[in-house]
Amino acid sequence: MSESSERDDRHKARMQRKKALIDEKIAEAQDEYGLLLVHTGNGKGKSSSAFGMVARALGHGIKVGVVQFIKGAASTGEEAFFRRFPDEVRYHVMGEGFTWETQDRQRDIAKAREAWAVAAELLADPEIGLVVLDELNIALKYGYLELAPVLADIESRPLLQHVVVTGRGAPPGLVEAADTVTEMALVKHAFKAGVKAQKGVEF
Amino acid sequence: MSESSERDDRHKARMQRKKALIDEKIAEAQDEYGLLLVHTGNGKGKSSSAFGMVARALGHGIKVGVVQFIKGAASTGEEAFFRRFPDEVRYHVMGEGFTWETQDRQRDIAKAREAWAVAAELLADPEIGLVVLDELNIALKYGYLELAPVLADIESRPLLQHVVVTGRGAPPGLVEAADTVTEMALVKHAFKAGVKAQKGVEF
Numbered sequence: 001m002s003e004s005s006e007r008d009d010r011h012k013a014r015m016q017r018k019k020a021l022i023d024e025k026i027a028e029a030q031d032e033y034g035l036l037l038v039h040t041g042n043g044k045g046k047s048s049s050a051f052g053m054v055a056r057a058l059g060h061g062i063k064v065g066v067v068q069f070i071k072g073a074a075s076t077g078e079e080a081f082f083r084r085f086p087d088e089v090r091y092h093v094m095g096e097g098f099t100w101e102t103q104d105r106q107r108d109i110a111k112a113r114e115a116w117a118v119a120a121e122l123l124a125d126p127e128i129g130l131v132v133l134d135e136l137n138i139a140l141k142y143g144y145l146e147l148a149p150v151l152a153d154i155e156s157r158p159l160l161q162h163v164v165v166t167g168r169g170a171p172p173g174l175v176e177a178a179d180t181v182t183e184m185a186l187v188k189h190a191f192k193a194g195v196k197a198q199k200g201v202e203f
Numbered sequence: 204m205s206e207s208s209e210r211d212d213r214h215k216a217r218m219q220r221k222k223a224l225i226d227e228k229i230a231e232a233q234d235e236y237g238l239l240l241v242h243t244g245n246g247k248g249k250s251s252s253a254f255g256m257v258a259r260a261l262g263h264g265i266k267v268g269v270v271q272f273i274k275g276a277a278s279t280g281e282e283a284f285f286r287r288f289p290d291e292v293r294y295h296v297m298g299e300g301f302t303w304e305t306q307d308r309q310r311d312i313a314k315a316r317e318a319w320a321v322a323a324e325l326l327a328d329p330e331i332g333l334v335v336l337d338e339l340n341i342a343l344k345y346g347y348l349e350l351a352p353v354l355a356d357i358e359s360r361p362l363l364q365h366v367v368v369t370g371r372g373a374p375p376g377l378v379e380a381a382d383t384v385t386e387m388a389l390v391k392h393a394f395k396a397g398v399k400a401q402k403g404v405e406f
Binding site for chain 2: 039045051053056059080081104
């Protein structure tokens with residue numbers, strides 16, 4: 001038996017075991033319910049991956065609600081794109097420019113409360129299968145919104161509705177309530193700068 | 204002066220400094236060129252955030268190419284959605300089912316090479332502003348593709364074209380070549396399971 005064909009056989013056996021495990025997991029996943037996902041950390045991808053989930057949901061015919069709590073100066077691309085589908089995506093951008101553009105805390109608080117009123121409507125609508133609360137963590141961190149009423153609205157949502165909350169510095173109470181928490185960690189030019197690969201990064 | 208109005212003033216001063224810094228960064232970012240981004244790690248969001256970038260690019264009128272190196276059993280939502288825009292997104296899914304469905308290594312290698320031929324075409328097309336190479340890291344990890352020719356095609360792409368590579372276990376050579384590497388780390392039910400919050404996770 002050649003070395004290459006032995007390698008192929010080992011591969012086949014390994015893949016058969018893997019298939020059995022995957023099939024088992026799929027069978028277990030029948031009890032569906034809406035998840036609360038939190039994307040936090042200093043790295044990139046917190047909002048992008050929420051918007052990727054929007055695309056995925058739309059591909060499955062699921063209606064989506066989006067509330068952006070901090071209007072990005074730069075990345076308005078998602079907004080322009082998803083506003084093409086008003087029947088499928090309810091898209092709300094709150095406030096006007098970054099908070100460091102307005103420099104008026106009381107006004108920011110009022111805008112955040114208006115934004116939460118829209119979020120609460122989406123969280124009460126069983127026709128919406130996915131709600132994205134983009135940069136909500138920032139609004140909580142600055143004290144524009146209080147966690148308790150926010151969590152109460154999230155936890156009383158329809159059984160099958162998924163919620164994704166993004167932003168740095170997710171508060172502990174939100175992390176506790178979440179089904180899945182993902183930390184996006186930025187590895188900056190690790191090799192280029194001659195810095196040793198950071199622990200926990202898989203390369 | 205009341206405590207609340209003092210807090211508002213401190214907030215205003217802090218936000219003014221922040222605005223000055225942000226304006227400076229925006230001014231610096233005039234020299235644009237295409238970036239090579241790598242999304243790796245064991246957490247969720249590696250592919251989703253690439254697909255969020257697809258939505259963002261489309262919102263900016265940028266054409267996109269996608270090659271999926273491992274066909275997902277479950278998340279075909281993005282594919283269904285982005286195939287609605289054949290003039291804006293060139294979408295290719297290679298192979299047939301997961302590799303543990305086929306259990307034939309030589310066939311997987313042939314499929315991966317076919318997929319790379321499509322990727323190489325996208326990487327040579329100056330009309331494509333963003334190329335997503337989804338789960339390429341897995342194809343490299345299993346040895347279906349060699350890193351050197353893959354990197355050569357990536358590095359000879361048009362000046363303004365962005366590339367996103369996703370998948371666990373990004374190889375060191377790819378990390379070295381990348382402009383930005385993000386590790387998505389999963390924090391599993393940390394509080395729920397009574398486990399102490401993991402170091403480096405910001406909560």
